[in-house]
Amino acid sequence: MKNIQVNANQIALVLKNKAFKRLLGEGSYWLWGNEEVFIYEKGNAFAAPIELNMLLQHAEIIEALDVVEVKDNEMMVQFEDNRFKTVFGPGKYAFWRSIKNYTYTAIDLNKIEITEDFSPQLITTKLLPYVRSYTVEAYEKGVLIVDGKFVRVLDGGTYYWWKNTISIQVAKADMRQLQLEISGQEILTKDKANLRLNAFVQYRITDIVKAMYENKDYEKQVYVLLQLVLREYIGGLTLDELLDKKDSIVDFVLKNTADKLVGLGIEIKGCGIRDIILPGDMKEIMNQVLMAEKKAQANIIMRREETASMRSLLNTAKLMEENETLWKLKEMEYVEKIADKINTISVSGNGQILDQLKQIFVKN
Structure with missing residues (x-):
């Protein structure tokens, strides 16, 4: 025989011939030589010396353990007295019950939204390895695209989603007034004078969904549209007429681009010609x-x-x-x-x- 001592806040598991025999609480015990004893601290994880499911056939074991089963599409967050303890991936886990209160929150990883009642501090510290974040500046707006589908518009702020296999994209755009340079445009006037033109256009995005989701490379489209309008305007004037009417180009561009830019979710604010550069012989x-x-x-x-x-x-x-x-x-x-x-x-x-x-x- 052998004597064992089970201290306070401990529990002992006794096996005989690899089969459950009994549980022992605090105290001193004498055991036969063919009995095995395993002593555990209450509140800690239970590493079963034999198959856990065999032990769970006994009501005494079920009563002494908290058993947590995490599915393949889940993860589990454990709290000890309402304080974060740890995170479990898929699997089956057992913990010895104690005077401490353990609670568990299961997270469905088939979704991206964090709907659980977790504090922002917990998400940005303990749970940070399990989330992905995107920041939209105060002067920006973002378009949330999940698995290639538009979901919603994001205002300025930091956003967190669960990390899983679902594809997330955030297309951001600057909502302030922007300026696009149109430089080095070689254009023929009505009287076949070849000249180079440097111009600019000022615009702002009014509909971010059209600009970022329904259209690709909206800035390139604005550039090409303004380029064609400038060619149309200059190609209809002689060189002398162009030099005389240089200031009227703003009205022409605004009139001929406003409706087309609405489809891009863009509003034009102004434009102008910086330089009209003539070839050397023409000069x-x-x-x-x-x-x-x-x-x-x-x-x-x-x-x-x-x-x-x-x-x-x-x-x-x-x-x-x-x-x-x-x-x-x-x-x-x-x-x-x-x-x-x-x-x-x-x-x-x-x-x-x-x-x-x-x-x-x-x-x-």
């Missing part, structure tokens, strides 16, 4: 035309000024002809101008010089 020709125009304008202005000057001289001459005093004043004005340029005057001659000066300046 030279345009510069020559501009220079010729400016020269012609300069010649017209010069002729106009010369005509005005001659008319002024003619009027002055008529006045001087009619008024001798005015003639003398004009004569003195010119003498004064000549005198301003003379520093010294040297006079030489015979004694008759005063008589000669008198004859010049004094009227008879």
Whole structure:
């Protein structure tokens, strides 16, 4: 015989010839030599020394154990006194009952939504390896697609779903006003002038389902649509008309794209042309035309000024002809101008010089 001691919060399983004999609680016991004893802590998992189902044939064992069976499409969360303990995958598990309260929550992995009453802290810490998360920024919206099917629109926030074999996709889009550059477009005008165009368009998404789910690569579609509208507008104008009507392109683009962009879930806000780039030879020709125009304008202005000057001289001459005093004043004005340029005057001659000066300046 042999003596065993079972302490408080322990339980002993006695087998005889690999068959259940009895359970022992706290105390001291004498056992025969052909009896095996296995001592366990209450509240811990039970690692059965023989087939568990054989032991569960006995009411005494059923009464002492909590048996948890997890299906293939499930996982089980164990709580100890309402605190998270552990997670089990598919299988059969047994725990010795104790003074602690153990509860279990089964999770069906055939779904993705977390419908169980778990706190966000528990999901983001203990259960994080078993969930997948997606974050949608405050300025974004998302489209939830499950197994290729649209489910719902996601506003800004962080979302958690159970991790399983179900396919989940979240297509996100920026809901702020966006700008698309249309650069380096080579286009022929109506008069066959080849030019390059740099333009831009401002838009925003109004229907994320149409933009992200019902259409593929909505931004490329916006680009191509604007490209075609620009070609239509420029192809219908000569180069001179285009340069004169450059600002009217906004109205044309808005009018011809608004309805088409509705199908993409997009609203156009504005557009414009940054640059119109002419080829090198075309630039030279345009510069020559501009220079010729400016020269012609300069010649017209010069002729106009010369005509005005001659008319002024003619009027002055008529006045001087009619008024001798005015003639003398004009004569003195010119003498004064000549005198301003003379520093010294040297006079030489015979004694008759005063008589000669008198004859010049004094009227008879």
